[in-house]
Amino acid sequence: MVVFKDRTDAGKRLAEELEEYAGRDDVILLALPRGGVPVAFEVAKELDLELDVFIVRKLGVPGYEELAMGAISSGGVKVMNMSVVDSLQISGEDIDSVVEAERKELERREELYRKGKAKLDVTGRTAILIDDGLATGATMKAAVQALRAQKPENIVVAVPTASKEACEEFAADVDKTVCLTTPEPFYGVGAWYEDFAQTSDREVCDLLKKAEDMNR
Template sequence: MATLYRNRVEAGQQLATTLTAYAQRQDTLILALPRGGVPVAYEVSKVLHVPLDIFIVRKLGVPGREELAMGAIATGDVRVLNAEVIRMLQIPGHVIEAVTAREQRELERREQLYRDGRPSVEVRHHNIILIDDGLATGATMRAAIRALRLQKPTSIIVAVPVAAPATCSELSTEADEIICANTPDPFFGVGWWYEDFSQTSDEDVHDLLARANHEQPSAALKP
């Protein structure tokens, strides 16, 4: 079975072709989900000439099976739990709380590291294009959408290069618009569709954000 993309750079370049309606719009911002969503979103930002920032979300992985999400947290004290996974694996409440506390610390660390002292952007009254490198369960993206709603954007557009068909369909009820460039079935997993799905480092995220801030400075910075 052939992959869809060589790497996240190519994925971002192709995803940008589905978002041309938002090119050079001053009422639009791109928010990437670190870490893997940042190189994808950076390429979209370059093509559309739209400012790029990040929105930190952390998956709550099942202990011992961390790739399986039992939920996610996002900036703004938002937590979304996957009730089906929790019920199926009979995960006790104290385990959920312990994982949440650990991931909250990591979320705060990344906020400080990635922004490098730059303030976050003003989401209110903007169209937000929310980008990740793919959607599997959708828990992380769902948490991001719900956290962003609290900041009253004009609209939330979810855009990803590849997604599980069912997840893409489910998230269409949460976002104002959803663009899943490819929805292969069977899905297998996000990494299956990339030739190079190597981990994006903290340094990569920091450098891409600094570069984007220089190339597309945002007029929507919070005071």
């Protein structure tokens, strides 16, 4: 089974599978921060493509934050996993509390990562959403729904690793999916990276600046 050294290695391998989009002005890479940014940066560098971010926040179950009960994204989109909400009997009050906290973080990241940049415009373009992996897919699902409202020509979801279920689900929702590995049992995204250290805000900002400089 493929194991990636780190997100940089994963991005280089992902670029090989996205070669058909190289150098195209009608294509934009949209990274899901923070972990998706170093992956997408390598794709942008290898294929000479524009890179931006699409801000999405997972809604973690109170007390079990790694378990997603939904997600929110730019544009006011909220996606809930009602099977998780119902099975754990999560109250509306608890959901509202988590949503409010994550909305504040989403707004903070919008200001920090996209400060000074023109409003994202994907109309008529092929938008490739990139993350470091998909487990439940809740975060990516919110991104896809929010992005579709902005009328891109095509939406592509591309990740180094994903659960088989998540990858198959997106195949029906978007124009194309690229999942380099769908190991079973999946365990989690981090299980397929030798180094899965958290990506910092500084690293995200540095990589976005480098990508912007490359496109000048």
